[in-house]
Amino acid sequence: MHYSIYILKQTARNLRQTWGTQTMTLLTVSLSVLIFAFFFLIHTNILSAGARLGDELRLIIYLDDEVVPEMQAQLKKRINDFTEVEKIIFISRQEAYDQLAENLGRDRDVLADMDPSFLPPSIEIYPKKDLKTLTSIQSFSSYLATLPGAQKVQYGQVWVEKFGYFTNLLRIVVMLSAGLLVLSTVFMVSYTIRLTLFTRHEELELLRLLGATNAYIQTPLLIEGFLQGLLGSSLGMLALYLLFAWIKRHFSGPDFLGAFNFTFFPPTATLAILMVSIMLCSLGSLVSIRKFLRV
Amino acid sequence: MTLNSQTMVELVKVTKIYPPDIMALVDVSLVVKKGEMLFLTGVSGAGKSTLLKLVCMLETPDKGFIEVAGHDLHRIKPAALQKLRQQIGVAYQDFKLLPNQSVFQNVAMAMEVGYQNPKAIRNRVAFLLDQLGIANKRNIAAGHLSRGEQQRVAFARAAANSPALLLADEPTGNLDPGATRMVLNLMEQLNATGTTLIIATHDESIHRNTSQRVLNLEQGHFFSAEDDDPDIHPLAREIASAATPL
Numbered sequence: 001m002h003y004s005i006y007i008l009k010q011t012a013r014n015l016r017q018t019w020g021t022q023t024m025t026l027l028t029v030s031l032s033v034l035i036f037a038f039f040f041l042i043h044t045n046i047l048s049a050g051a052r053l054g055d056e057l058r059l060i061i062y063l064d065d066e067v068v069p070e071m072q073a074q075l076k077k078r079i080n081d082f083t084e085v086e087k088i089i090f091i092s093r094q095e096a097y098d099q100l101a102e103n104l105g106r107d108r109d110v111l112a113d114m115d116p117s118f119l120p121p122s123i124e125i126y127p128k129k130d131l132k133t134l135t136s137i138q139s140f141s142s143y144l145a146t147l148p149g150a151q152k153v154q155y156g157q158v159w160v161e162k163f164g165y166f167t168n169l170l171r172i173v174v175m176l177s178a179g180l181l182v183l184s185t186v187f188m189v190s191y192t193i194r195l196t197l198f199t200r201h202e203e204l205e206l207l208r209l210l211g212a213t214n215a216y217i218q219t220p221l222l223i224e225g226f227l228q229g230l231l232g233s234s235l236g237m238l239a240l241y242l243l244f245a246w247i248k249r250h251f252s253g254p255d256f257l258g259a260f261n262f263t264f265f266p267p268t269a270t271l272a273i274l275m276v277s278i279m280l281c282s283l284g285s286l287v288s289i290r291k292f293l294r295v
Numbered sequence: 296m297t298l299n300s301q302t303m304v305e306l307v308k309v310t311k312i313y314p315p316d317i318m319a320l321v322d323v324s325l326v327v328k329k330g331e332m333l334f335l336t337g338v339s340g341a342g343k344s345t346l347l348k349l350v351c352m353l354e355t356p357d358k359g360f361i362e363v364a365g366h367d368l369h370r371i372k373p374a375a376l377q378k379l380r381q382q383i384g385v386a387y388q389d390f391k392l393l394p395n396q397s398v399f400q401n402v403a404m405a406m407e408v409g410y411q412n413p414k415a416i417r418n419r420v421a422f423l424l425d426q427l428g429i430a431n432k433r434n435i436a437a438g439h440l441s442r443g444e445q446q447r448v449a450f451a452r453a454a455a456n457s458p459a460l461l462l463a464d465e466p467t468g469n470l471d472p473g474a475t476r477m478v479l480n481l482m483e484q485l486n487a488t489g490t491t492l493i494i495a496t497h498d499e500s501i502h503r504n505t506s507q508r509v510l511n512l513e514q515g516h517f518f519s520a521e522d523d524d525p526d527i528h529p530l531a532r533e534i535a536s537a538a539t540p541l
Contacts, residue, residue, distance in 0.1 A: 002413065207404070210405050211381035
């Protein structure tokens with residue numbers, strides 16, 4: 001009980017004596033958390049949007065000739081040998097023609113003078129959901145192009161590739177901002193604690209001479225780091241939430257965010273970001289204590 | 296080497312040299328019994344402060360052996376040292392007060408490091424400040440006090456824990472006769488309740504008529520003949536006579 005009183009008293013004294021630096025550190029931690037969480041939020045939303053679009057991904061192999069029923073089983077096996085797929089549909093020339101006619105609806109007259117066999121036969125492949133990365137889609141597509149009778153493979157390459165490059169770029173930005181978060185929290189908190197140690201050098205030396213225990217001297221400094229992490233990350237996340245709410249209120253609509261179904265982090269992810277920030281700030285505090293405080 | 300349970304401090308052939316070659320203490324041996332009040336006298340630079348600094352481990356000896364309250368200071372573990380320091384009150388010559396903190400905070404600090412009851416701390420600090428005539432300065436920053444008042448605050452902090460051993464370095468150096476009397480009264484009270492005191496002073500007035508032991512240091516040696524002093528440890532005498540370094 002008395003231990004807690006004196007530890008909290010010491011912590012309050014530390015914070016009071018270096019409040020200017022403490023505020024700067026708090027803002028730096030908040031800003032770092034905000035930057036990281038902002039890009040991470042965009043990344044997760046883009047990924048989930050990509051996953052939703054990926055559900056509709058299909059690869060179409062246009063063939064030279066119709067596939068006879070005996071060949072169908074063989075082709076299915078070769079496709080599944082590369083990767084398990086959800087569904088394979090063989091479409092004959094006639095089925096392709098009928099489908100086109102159906103799609104044209106009232107304009108089907110344009111097909112009146114056309115030969116029903118002018119469209120090539122094809123195979124529609126619906127991959128499983130684990131086939132998500134651009135590289136894996138590209139390599140699957142290349143494999144399909146080697147199948148006997150394959151003329152061309154199509155899967156909306158341009159769109160998928162652009163989306164893939166964009167998510168890769170976003171992943172790099174998230175990683176960089178995570179690096180910024182780590183550096184800023186650990187170094188800034190470490191620097192602040194070091195400043196506290198220098199500011200209170202005489203007092204700490206005196207406490208040592210009076211027989212203060214390591215816990216008496218070190219615990220308030222650890223609490224300082226903990227508080228920097230807790231308050232800094234809470235402020236950062238609160239700022240992000242307000243920004244998110246503002247953007248959603250002013251820009252959401254059927255054409256923009258509505259299409260992405262933009263959502264905020266679930267509570268577990270928010271908690272994880274807070275916890276990691278607290279851990280990093282405490283680590284920064286510990287680094288300074290270990291390096292500069294000899295008890 | 297075992298220490299008699301009645302011994303609070305023991306120094307055996309202790310030498311302390313400050314760079315480049317200032318011999319602060321040379322082969323000094325001494326035994327201070329529990330409950331004793333010992334005056335160390337001598338001119339400035341005689342080695343009085345150095346001896347106190349060695350006992351409270353503010354300095355380490357270059358040679359020799361020091362034991363305090365049964366702890367060999369050369370081998371003491373950090374945790375034990377922290378506990379020991381809580382039992383030793385030191386009134387430093389340069390006070391070592393925190394100028395921005397109040398008189399109360401400066402004195403209470405000594406008890407807070409031992410996680411003592413806040414109410415007990417308030418009562419004890421109030422008592423000490425009253426005894427030393429500075430009760431009205433309780434909330435004033437230590438840096439705003441006169442030298443004499445600061446000296447009394449430093450002494451109050453040293454006495455706060457009712458320590459087993461109190462080391463006072465020139466505790467009356469800046470005091471008028473009235474304040475000196477207050478400090479001496481408090482020292483006697485502490486001694487009466489079992490505290491061992493070692494007081495380094497060059498103020499003859501505070502030990503002139505005392506019945507307590509007075510040792511005179513001169514150029515790092517005890518001036519009085521060691522053989523005549525019954526409290527010099529027999530082992531120390533033996534070592535000294537053998538003239539072999541420890």
